[in-house]
Amino acid sequence: MGIAGAARTLTALVACAGLAGVSALPAGAETPLYGLTVDRIPHPVSKLTHALAALPRRPTTRVYFEVDAPASAYLSALEQIHPVSAVMGELLDSSDERSISTEAFQARTQSYLQTLSGDVDIWEVGNEVNGNWTGPYETVAAKLTEAYEDVAAAHGVSALTLYANQFAPDHCGDGEAELTPLQFSERYVPPAVADGLDYVLLSYYPSECGGRKPSAAEVAVAMEALHALYPDAALGFGEVGLPHPASARTKREAEAIMSWAYSLEPGEAGGLGALPYYIGGYFWWYSWEDALKPHAHLAAALPAAFEDEAAALEG
Numbered sequence: 450m451g452i453a454g455a456a457r458t459l460t461a462l463v464a465c466a467g468l469a470g471v472s473a474l475p476a477g478a479e480t481p482l483y484g485l486t487v488d489r490i491p492h493p494v495s496k497l498t499h500a501l502a503a504l505p506r507r508p509t510t511r512v513y514f515e516v517d518a519p520a521s522a523y524l525s526a527l528e529q530i531h532p533v534s535a536v537m538g539e540l541l542d543s544s545d546e547r548s549i550s551t552e553a554f555q556a557r558t559q560s561y562l563q564t565l566s567g568d569v570d571i572w573e574v575g576n577e578v579n580g581n582w583t584g585p586y587e588t589v590a591a592k593l594t595e596a597y598e599d600v601a602a603a604h605g606v607s608a609l610t611l612y613a614n615q616f617a618p619d620h621c622g623d624g625e626a627e628l629t630p631l632q633f634s635e636r637y638v639p640p641a642v643a644d645g646l647d648y649v650l651l652s653y654y655p656s657e658c659g660g661r662k663p664s665a666a667e668v669a670v671a672m673e674a675l676h677a678l679y680p681d682a683a684l685g686f687g688e689v690g691l692p693h694p695a696s697a698r699t700k701r702e703a704e705a706i707m708s709w710a711y712s713l714e715p716g717e718a719g720g721l722g723a724l725p726y727y728i729g730g731y732f733w734w735y736s737w738e739d740a741l742k743p744h745a746h747l748a749a750a751l752p753a754a755f756e757d758e759a760a761a762l763e764g
Contacts, residue, residue, distance in 0.1 A: 481762040482685060483755050484537070484732035486511040490526045491737060500741035502533040506755045509535040511573070511687075511732045516545035520557075520564035527568035537608065537732070538569040540596055543577035547584045555595045562603045572600045573687070577612035577652050579633035581623055590637035597642045608648035609638070610687035611675075614658065616667060621658035630671075634678050649679045650687025650730055655706055657692065662706070668715040672727055685730035686710060694738040695746040704750050707733060711754035714761040729758050 483506040490512070491497050501508055510530055514523060527536060540558055541549065549557065562572070575593030583589050593609060600607045611630035614621040620629060628636070630651065634643065651671070655662050663671075672684050689710045695703040710731045716724035733739065733751065740751035 480683065481729035481758055482509045482535075483507065483758060484509050484511060484687075484730040485736035485740070485751065486513065486539075486688065486690075486732045486734045487737045487741075488513045488735060489737065490523070491742065494526045494529045496743075497737065497741060498529050498533050501530065503752075504755060505752050506759060507534065508755070509537055509571070509730075509732075510736075511537040511539055513539045513542055514561065516541065516548050520561040524564060524568075527565055531568040535570045536568055537571040537573055538565060539573045539576060541576060541592065543580050543583050543612070546582075546589060546592070551588060551591045551595060554592050555599065558596045558599045562599060562605065566603060566605060569605075571606045571608050571648060572596070573608045573610060574600055574646075576610045577688070578609070578637075579614075579628045579630060580612040581627035586628070586633065586637050590639075594639055594642055597645065601645055606647045607645070608650060608687065609642075609646050610650045610652050613651040613653040613671070615671065616653070616663040617659045617661050631674055631678065634675075638678075643679055644681060646679060646682045648685070648687075648728070648730075649675055649682040650685050650732075651675075652688035653686060653710075654688075654690060654692060655709075656702070662709040665713055665715045668713055669724065672715055672724060676724075676726060682726070683728045684724075684726050685728045686713075687730055687732050688734055689731050690734035690739075694735045697746070700746045703739065703747055707747060707750050707754050708757065712757040712761055727762070729762050731758070 483504070485508055487497065487510060501510060512523065512527070530536060538561065540561060541554060574596035575589070577583065578589050578593055579586070597607050611633065613630060614623055614627060615629045619625070620627050675684055689706060691699060691703050691706065711729070713729070715727060736751065739745055740747040
């Protein structure tokens, strides 16, 4: 069945069943999330905090933690960021999956939880975990499970990010050996983890997927399918952007992707009515380089995108 047919079928099912039985957001979940990602902390940190404070909506700043950096390296920066922004801590980027063993990652997670819990609101326990570059799926699953269990034991809020490769043929050209978010979830995410996660997010880079920007209806179908597997999680996007910082040459493309993402209204525009578990997010990668540092190419686009998200999701 094609996307259009799936959307029609799903619309009919929702219309028949109604939305009364849909799970509420996790306790304490913010909605929507106005997300951005910083892959490095600038010095002085005040350059970043001033830019965050100037945004029209309180952001959630997703901080990439370098795989070989101790938690103490981020303590001072997060203490300064947290007063002006919620914080999502990315415990292990997909590009670093092969760089650390399961045992070492567990020790790293426990150290980060002990050191930074006061200034991290959401812990990302796995990033793009179904990507074909991350290594054996069994190992990836073991790492995310250990991290989830450690976060849960510390009474923290957890997020899992899946790599969205389902919006174009042949898994966005990567072939069937690279599992889709649903396939990975069904095969490698233990039921206790799936039932306990607070956020489940998609990472999507249109330029890596034939340039496709899926419609609101397509996104709605994807979110409803995820919701069936993660009924108690808030859903959204955990990463969008270009694979490299925006330049004068790619500025227009970057602006188009940012506008598409933050303007998404997958429930209403998708014909399904409001999706009460959808929280936006998006978390533009290279936000510091692209939008927050002085004279950045997307300096005007990111505040506008936040306002677009508010219009789409806050009504």
